[in-house]
Amino acid sequence: xxxxxxxxxxxxxxxxxxxxxxxxxxxxxxxxxxxxxxxxxxxxxxxxxxxxxxxxxxxxxxxxxxxxxxxxxxxxxxxxxxxxxxxxxxxxxxxxxxxxxxxxxxxxxxxxxxxxxxxxxxxxxxxxxxxxxxxxxxxxxxxxxxxxxxxxxxxxx
Amino acid sequence: xxxxxxxxxxxxxxxxxxxxxxxxxxxxxxxxxxxxxxxxxxxxxxxxxxxxxxxxxxxxxxxxxxxxxxxxxxxxxxxxxxxxxxxxxxxxxxxxxxxxxxxxxxxxxxxxxxxxxxxxxxxxxxxxxxxxxxxxxxxxxxxxxxxxxxxxxxxxx
DNA sequence: ATGTCTGCAAAGCTTTTGCACTGAT
DNA sequence: ATCAGTGCAAAAGCTTTGCAGACAT
Numbered sequence: 447x448x449x450x451x452x453x454x455x456x457x458x459x460x461x462x463x464x465x466x467x468x469x470x471x472x473x474x475x476x477x478x479x480x481x482x483x484x485x486x487x488x489x490x491x492x493x494x495x496x497x498x499x500x501x502x503x504x505x506x507x508x509x510x511x512x513x514x515x516x517x518x519x520x521x522x523x524x525x526x527x528x529x530x531x532x533x534x535x536x537x538x539x540x541x542x543x544x545x546x547x548x549x550x551x552x553x554x555x556x557x558x559x560x561x562x563x564x565x566x567x568x569x570x571x572x573x574x575x576x577x578x579x580x581x582x583x584x585x586x587x588x589x590x591x592x593x594x595x596x597x598x599x600x601x602x603x
Numbered sequence: 604x605x606x607x608x609x610x611x612x613x614x615x616x617x618x619x620x621x622x623x624x625x626x627x628x629x630x631x632x633x634x635x636x637x638x639x640x641x642x643x644x645x646x647x648x649x650x651x652x653x654x655x656x657x658x659x660x661x662x663x664x665x666x667x668x669x670x671x672x673x674x675x676x677x678x679x680x681x682x683x684x685x686x687x688x689x690x691x692x693x694x695x696x697x698x699x700x701x702x703x704x705x706x707x708x709x710x711x712x713x714x715x716x717x718x719x720x721x722x723x724x725x726x727x728x729x730x731x732x733x734x735x736x737x738x739x740x741x742x743x744x745x746x747x748x749x750x751x752x753x754x755x756x757x758x759x760x
Numbered sequence: 761a762t763g764t765c766t767g768c769a770a771a772g773c774t775t776t777t778g779c780a781c782t783g784a785t
Numbered sequence: 786a787t788c789a790g791t792g793c794a795a796a797a798g799c800t801t802t803g804c805a806g807a808c809a810t
Binding site (some may be wrong): 624625626628630631661662664667 | 788789790791792793
């Protein structure tokens with residue numbers, strides 16, 4: 447994540463808190479910084495550990511509270527996968543297309559401009575659309591390699 | 604769900620169990636029948652209640668066991684939404700595009716052939732694709748109507 | 761001074777697990 | 786007769802909640 451984004455999202459948060467007469471607590475900004483220091487997705491547990499290491503301990507209640515706020519502000523996206531809930535920074539990301547490895551759980555953003563256009567072209571019945579998420583499930587190259595290695599081992603046996 | 608599908612999926616399940624030397628238990632078929640008697644999505648709780656009413660009580664452990672089997676066989680899809688996990692029958696459904704109401708949680712299948720074509724046309728990097736799910740989030744017409752009514756009430760006040 | 765936010769601990773859910781028993785083959 | 790499958794109850798996670806105290810405004 448680019449360093450410049452960190453400043454930008456801090457300003458978005460500050461503005462929102464100001465406008466809604468909410469408090470600018472150190473916790474909220476620490477969580478936001480930590481979120482934007484990840485490359486890709488992370489679990490609550492990973493976030494908690496990172497914050498404890500780089501900033502100061504923050505309780506689960508506060509973490510969930512902050513993350514929910516950020517999700518509403520569209521600064522963070524939340525993936526509910528079979529391996530558990532994962533969060534991810536999403537500033538200035540027009541893309542909401544992800545490839546998800548069903549073996550290791552890795553979530554990677556992908557570019558799918560054709561899909562986005564096609565979706566915009568699609569009429570929805572009785573529905574006021576807001577946002578969307580596309581998940582392509584499969585196996586990432588790392589896990590494909592692992593599987594291949596295991597197969598070869600069996601052959602040798 | 605069409606009655607004819609019930610017979611078809613029963614046969615798919617029976618064949619799979621045969622071929623893999625697994626047991627054809629009454630529970631598995633009761634769960635499958637119940638799943639296919641729903642119109643649209645349902646929670647574990649709703650499934651459990653329906654089975655208790657129409658068939659015989661089946662424990663949670665067995666329900667989860669059966670559902671996981673069906674998901675692997677592609678007879679059922681599983682939506683992990685913020686409102687909870689929902690399941691849905693999916694026989695002969697090539698569509699994996701859903702519109703999800705973020706207010707009432709309703710999940711409706713939608714047709715998006717353009718999106719499917721566009722996705723097929725999209726190259727994935729370092730990834731062996733398997734399946735996909737597209738979720739369009741928004742507000743369904745019922746909830747739009749409710750929101751409008753509430754707004755009007757406020758005005759009257 | 762005010763009222764929001766946080767931390768803690770408990771509660772609430774959902775899902776999984778271990779084990780003894782049951783029943784499909 | 787086997788041993789996979791089931792039910793039960795406990796355990797394990799994850800997320801939310803209630804409340805008292807802290808602190809940004």
